[in-house]
Amino acid sequence: MFDVVGLGELLIDFTIVGSNASTPRSIRGSAGGAPANVLAAVTRLGGTARFIGKVGNDEFGAFLEGSLLDAGIDTEGLVRGDEATTLAFVQLDAQGERTFSFARNPGADTQLAVTEISDHCLKDSKVFHFGSLSLTNEPARSATWHGVERARSYGCLISFDPNLRPPLWPSLDLARQMMLEGIKLAHIVKLSEQELQFLFGTDSIADGLKSIQSLNQTAVYLVTQGEQGCTYATPDFTGHVASIAVQPVDTTAAGDAFLGAFLYALTRGGSQASLQSEAQMRNLVRFANVAGGLTTTKSGSFSALPGLAEVEAML
Numbered sequence: 001m002f003d004v005v006g007l008g009e010l011l012i013d014f015t016i017v018g019s020n021a022s023t024p025r026s027i028r029g030s031a032g033g034a035p036a037n038v039l040a041a042v043t044r045l046g047g048t049a050r051f052i053g054k055v056g057n058d059e060f061g062a063f064l065e066g067s068l069l070d071a072g073i074d075t076e077g078l079v080r081g082d083e084a085t086t087l088a089f090v091q092l093d094a095q096g097e098r099t100f101s102f103a104r105n106p107g108a109d110t111q112l113a114v115t116e117i118s119d120h121c122l123k124d125s126k127v128f129h130f131g132s133l134s135l136t137n138e139p140a141r142s143a144t145w146h147g148v149e150r151a152r153s154y155g156c157l158i159s160f161d162p163n164l165r166p167p168l169w170p171s172l173d174l175a176r177q178m179m180l181e182g183i184k185l186a187h188i189v190k191l192s193e194q195e196l197q198f199l200f201g202t203d204s205i206a207d208g209l210k211s212i213q214s215l216n217q218t219a220v221y222l223v224t225q226g227e228q229g230c231t232y233a234t235p236d237f238t239g240h241v242a243s244i245a246v247q248p249v250d251t252t253a254a255g256d257a258f259l260g261a262f263l264y265a266l267t268r269g270g271s272q273a274s275l276q277s278e279a280q281m282r283n284l285v286r287f288a289n290v291a292g293g294l295t296t297t298k299s300g301s302f303s304a305l306p307g308l309a310e311v312e313a314m315l
Helices: 034-045 059-070 142-154 170-187 194-198 205-215 254-268 270-278 280-295 308-314
Strands: 002-007 011-017 026-032 049-056 073-081 087-092 096-104 125-131 157-161 188-192 221-226 231-232 236-243
Touching: 002 034, 002 073, 002 142, 002 254, 011 059, 011 231, 026 034, 034 059, 034 073, 034 096, 034 125, 034 170, 034 254, 034 280, 034 308, 049 059, 049 125, 087 270, 125 142, 125 236, 125 254, 142 157, 157 254, 170 194, 170 205, 188 194, 188 254, 194 205, 194 231, 205 221, 205 231, 205 236, 221 254, 221 280, 231 280, 236 280, 254 280, 280 308
Parallel strands: 002 049, 002 125, 011 087, 049 073, 125 157, 157 188, 188 221
Antiparallel strands: 011 026, 087 096, 221 231, 231 236
């Protein structure tokens, strides 16, 4: 039984570093992709995870497969295909905030087919996690919905992250439509305050939560707010947990670390029952906040994720 099975994109994150003559510009590559980052956060803390997705039958794909194995993530659901592995290029500003561009035309991750997903890879998990980027194109869109449906039939908790990346969508209207469909099917939804604004057209988190809860009244919602922490909402209560004070270097994977830590702690604390207690919910969010905050103090994705001892020391 795995703690979390994740389906979606696995890609190379190339980060542009250096900015002047004393530190010449260069590009550093590492494993990335939001669902994979979530799984790596789970295993880094001591949990178990399995990845379902597709990479190219190229050197980048081989690197990514090795990176999953190095992170302790099961690769039974990983498929190697003829399409090129997707590449992401990340530019950081002085505060460590990111802008993205992608080489994904079409990209192996978008070519995962329903027939390439085994029920065996879905049924042995407490949580099934997915994001929106596997919904941008067919056949991965149909494969994702198939995975969600089968995981729900096996009693998995469904976790969803809208993870808006505008350059990867044919249109923002389609992005909004697919994200709203994902929200309707999930038990746990993690989204940023910017994504809440994109979906519902309001800067008010309270108003955004009312709108999102009208779509799915039984889900737990986690709205991450960067250095401000996280606002959470369940059918029974709403609250806010402040973040820890850090000096951010690179915010890449911070939200994924938050969610991975939340899911790790959830699977350690009685699973769904923990979501019905406000005291336990606050503990889950506090744990996740610390993991997300610590991730911003290091560069990279997998390499920046904190271990359990680091999180507990900060707590």
